[in-house]
Amino acid sequence: MGGVEVRFEERHETPMNVQLLRGRDLRPPSRRAQISPVASESSLPTELIPPRTKGPTRKKALRFPVNRETRAFYRRFYPDTTAAEWNDWRWQLRSRIRTLSELERIFVLSEDEQSAVARHTGSLPVGITPYYASLMDRHDPSEPLRRTHVMAGGEYVRLPGEEDDPLGEDHDTVVPGLVHRYPDRVLFLATGTCSTYCRYCTRSRLVGNPGGEYQFNVRNWDRAIEYLEAHTEVRDVLLSGGDPLTIGDDKLDYLLGRLRAIPHIEFLRIGSKVPSVLPQRITKELVNMLKKHHPLWMSLHFTHPRELTPEVTEATARLADAGIPLGSQTVLLKGINDDGELMKRLMHGLLIRRVKPYYLYQCDPIKGSGHFRTPVAKGLEIIRALRGHTTGYATPMFVIDAPGGGGKILMAPDSVVGRDGDDLLLRNFEGQIYRYPDPAGAGEEPAGIAAAE
Numbered sequence: 001m002g003g004v005e006v007r008f009e010e011r012h013e014t015p016m017n018v019q020l021l022r023g024r025d026l027r028p029p030s031r032r033a034q035i036s037p038v039a040s041e042s043s044l045p046t047e048l049i050p051p052r053t054k055g056p057t058r059k060k061a062l063r064f065p066v067n068r069e070t071r072a073f074y075r076r077f078y079p080d081t082t083a084a085e086w087n088d089w090r091w092q093l094r095s096r097i098r099t100l101s102e103l104e105r106i107f108v109l110s111e112d113e114q115s116a117v118a119r120h121t122g123s124l125p126v127g128i129t130p131y132y133a134s135l136m137d138r139h140d141p142s143e144p145l146r147r148t149h150v151m152a153g154g155e156y157v158r159l160p161g162e163e164d165d166p167l168g169e170d171h172d173t174v175v176p177g178l179v180h181r182y183p184d185r186v187l188f189l190a191t192g193t194c195s196t197y198c199r200y201c202t203r204s205r206l207v208g209n210p211g212g213e214y215q216f217n218v219r220n221w222d223r224a225i226e227y228l229e230a231h232t233e234v235r236d237v238l239l240s241g242g243d244p245l246t247i248g249d250d251k252l253d254y255l256l257g258r259l260r261a262i263p264h265i266e267f268l269r270i271g272s273k274v275p276s277v278l279p280q281r282i283t284k285e286l287v288n289m290l291k292k293h294h295p296l297w298m299s300l301h302f303t304h305p306r307e308l309t310p311e312v313t314e315a316t317a318r319l320a321d322a323g324i325p326l327g328s329q330t331v332l333l334k335g336i337n338d339d340g341e342l343m344k345r346l347m348h349g350l351l352i353r354r355v356k357p358y359y360l361y362q363c364d365p366i367k368g369s370g371h372f373r374t375p376v377a378k379g380l381e382i383i384r385a386l387r388g389h390t391t392g393y394a395t396p397m398f399v400i401d402a403p404g405g406g407g408k409i410l411m412a413p414d415s416v417v418g419r420d421g422d423d424l425l426l427r428n429f430e431g432q433i434y435r436y437p438d439p440a441g442a443g444e445e446p447a448g449i450a451a452a453e
């Protein structure tokens with residue numbers, strides 16, 4: 001058993017410890033608080049500080065934490081903002097950093113960033129919540145979170161094979177905002193708004209552009225719902241966008257309620273980046289509303305361990321406590337998270353927060369994304385660094401979403417080496433070959449298994 005798990009079980013739940021674990025107070029523990037024989041909580045990297053479940057200070061826990069760096073940031077750049085405003089998700093959304101001058105008020109921009117922002121028009125504008133900006137380096141344009149959200153000149157370079165709609169979603173759109181590609185499930189694009197705009201977004205063609213070609217409104221929702229009522233083969237609806245958690249509680253409740261009322265729809269999912277970039281959105285009112293629509297699952301978008309702050313710990317704890325199974329999706333990005341050890345830290349930090357690492361995506365060939373894309377071999381290398389070397393739950397599936405609408409294709413390092421008579425030859429995580437007796441399979445190898453030399 002690892003040190004973290006031992007500490008978690010042995011912890012004495014004093015009020016101070018509860019505060020520490022929920023990230024509400026970053027002061028050192030009092031002498032009364034029990035310290036692990038291995039290390040104190042405060043000596044752990046932030047992403048590995050485990051969250052607490054319900055405890056004696058539950059009432060206090062409903063207040064939202066503010067990590068130390070973020071507090072220093074908002075006091076400096078938003079000095080007239082109260083803590084209540086800062087923790088209000090609507091204030092965060094209203095106050096997003098959207099223009100060159102707003103960026104320049106906070107960041108020391110490179111010439112490349114300046115000119116990229118200045119020449120931008122159309123969809124996928126700049127948009128960064130003040131909270132998420134507080135996690136970025138003000139001076140270093142190569143800092144990972146900053147690179148994913150501040151424009152760079154690479155966005156204007158179109159490489160061969162890149163498309164506006166690389167997954168062919170428009171082709172499979174049956175009514176505006178509803179993509180029906182697989183027989184039993186649909187993608188419901190509920191909104192074009194996100195709390196932050198990721199520079200590598202697969203739907204860059206349609207987000208952040210209210211007057212543009214793609215329209216999202218209740219009339220279109222109703223048309224999509226009529227389609228779903230008529231298509232009894234659909235049992236699973238994934239709400240995405242844009243980000244569905246930018247929709248107000250009442251409207252989202254209406255949409256989930258309409259979908260839940262369709263008898264053949266068994267399963268609802270929400271895809272969202274909000275818990276990592278606007279964790280204050282996960283209010284108790286929101287989770288109480290979401291709980292009414294079970295079975296409801298969520299896929300949360302995380303990129304880097306730096307995102308795993310006390311605020312995110314609180315947001316994921318609230319969702320998990322509401323009985324919402326949480327999975328993660330991460331896009332593999334060059335120079336940002338393309339490193340086995342870093343990815344392991346991210347996956348461990350997610351597991352501790354009850355988020356199951358689900359998908360690791362090869363970056364889609366969206367127009368202007370070449371500076372983010374790694375060779376596919378890098379993703380396989382990362383999976384090799386995880387599989388067998390850490391908890392199986394911490395290993396996501398590495399997938400390529402096939403250009404043109406072929407769906408997700410699982411990419412796995414080869415484990416079947418071949419066959420020797422009745423034996424299948426298998427490679428383990430250390431690269432060693434093992435035999436598995438499989439006489440019934442002799443002569444019936446699936447395509448791709450070569451005879452042993």
Ligand code: SF4
Nearest residue numbers: 194197198201242273
């Ligand atoms: S939050 Fe999702 S939909 Fe919005 S810009 Fe980022 S990747 Fe795209």
